[in-house]
């Protein structure tokens with residue numbers, strides 16, 4: 001069994017009666033970077049918080065490395081590092097103390113060399129004796145990352161790590177994430193930015209309204225997302241797609257009154273000019289032309305509609 | 309057993325006391341010294357001895373108890389309430405640490421601080437009045453039991469409170485009046501019979517009485533009863549804490 005995180009039938013209904021997760025099934029593979037993508041309120045934080053022990057699930061099971069997160073909480077939680085969405089830190093502590101505290105709390109003996117490495121990697125070394133309240137928001141987030149890495153976790157959860165974060169920190173953070181991944185750490189991050197998933201993840205899960213509606217390899221998902229449709233409204237109906245055209249990504253819809261061309265926006269050449277030239281040569285006249293992008297939003301809507 | 313975790317919490321909480329030295333040590337010592345000046349010397353000089361003990365000395369155990377109760381509760385309730393308030397509690401909840409270990413760290417630190425404070429106040433008091441402790445071992449036993457029990461009680465308040473007002477509510481409305489009416493400044497035996505009976509419903513009477521007995525062998529109620537009630541209160545608080553962690557009340561949604 002290669003899944004390091006295995007989620008089965010996980011549900012969560014909050015005390016308010018709100019159903020934040022609906023029977024979620026998800027396997028995270030060992031060593032991968034997994035992005036959980038979804039709009040605000042989709043249930044990303046709820047999912048992470050249940051796995052990390054902060055919120056109680058209402059139904060279902062979660063296993064980490066084959067162990068139940070409730071029964072074997074000691075073993076399981078020692079493996080996990082969490083960088084929460086909210087910037088919650090001890091204001092009056094120094095950076096060094098708060099990061100060392102985290103390591104102890106997670107049951108590890110003191111290891112100043114490791115703490116030093118973590119602080120240096122996150123450009124926090126110069127600030128080690130500063131009180132946290134004197135740090136900027138970006139620096140505070142670095143501290144939270146350092147705390148999460150203090151006990152050398154094998155699974156790292158990053159909940160919206162780049163929300164409100166400057167370019168510098170983003171760069172540093174991805175640097176750290178890459179080196180962690182190279183060291184075999186499994187990374188699960190949540191985001192509502194598709195670019196972020198694109199930049200980092202091996203696989204992407206899309207969650208909306210508490211339902212996991214798709215889990216796919218990033219490359220495949222991006223291929224879908226990068227598609228655009230050119231719709232040509234024809235002067236007169238066609239009974240079939242004219243022969244002799246270079247492209248094959250054509251479709252005749254609405255009883256032959258519309259010709260739809262699907263192309264990849266990310267390709268070197270979209271083929272639009274060629275297509276239009278060839279159509280003119282074939283004597284096909286159109287009265288209007290529109291393009292539509294299959295956005296993440298569309299995919300959400302499609303998937304949610306289909307899952308009903 | 310996650311001993312590193314317990315030690316981390318304990319050190320963190322003790323460190324907090326060091327940062328707030330003014331608030332956690334200096335101010336209780338100062339206010340106790342003021343009580344001595346006012347009640348011990350100024351007024352106490354006009355009050356006759358109580359069963360062979362000078363009034364200045366008589367109030368020492370009660371004053372120490374007053375500080376122990378309020379400081380234990382304040383320390384422990386703040387210690388756990390503050391992370392809930394700022395959101396840093398997430399780390400505690402996600403750590404491989406059991407409820408018992410969390411309580412050991414927080415309550416252990418709060419009780420340690422109170423014990424240190426109690427001993428400092430005792431030392432301060434001995435500068436004002438000559439003190440003789442008849443039963444040092446019992447004195448320490450009552451001191452430790454009270455600190456632990458009321459730190460646990462404070463921890464419960466810190467879990468229950470959902471605002472800073474509530475944090476102050478119980479100490480202000482219940483503990484302080486009970487302590488003042490619990491025989492800090494007088495012997496219950498000095499009250500009219502009716503009020504003596506009423507006093508027996510005040511648990512703090514038993515704490516102060518037992519503690520005072522270990523100094524002067526003077527007590528309002530029997531020492532055994534004092535000990536039994538202190539232990540019972542400790543037990544109750546333990547059960548309540550256990551229940552809270554079992555149900556996740558106010559900690560996990």
Ligand SMILES: Nc1ncnc2c1ncn2[C@@H]1O[C@H](COP(=O)(O)OP(=O)(O)O)[C@@H](O)[C@H]1O
Nearest residue numbers: 014016018020039040041042043044045046561
């Ligand atoms: N403690 C709570 N009580 C009631 N509802 C909650 C609570 N926490 C979150 N929710 C609701 O659950 C839904 C999912 O929230 P969350 O998991 O934070 O979403 P995301 O992280 O994807 O933005 C939201 O509609 C939110 O309002």
Ligand SMILES: [Mg+2]
Nearest residue numbers: 044045085160
């Ligand atoms: Mg969230």
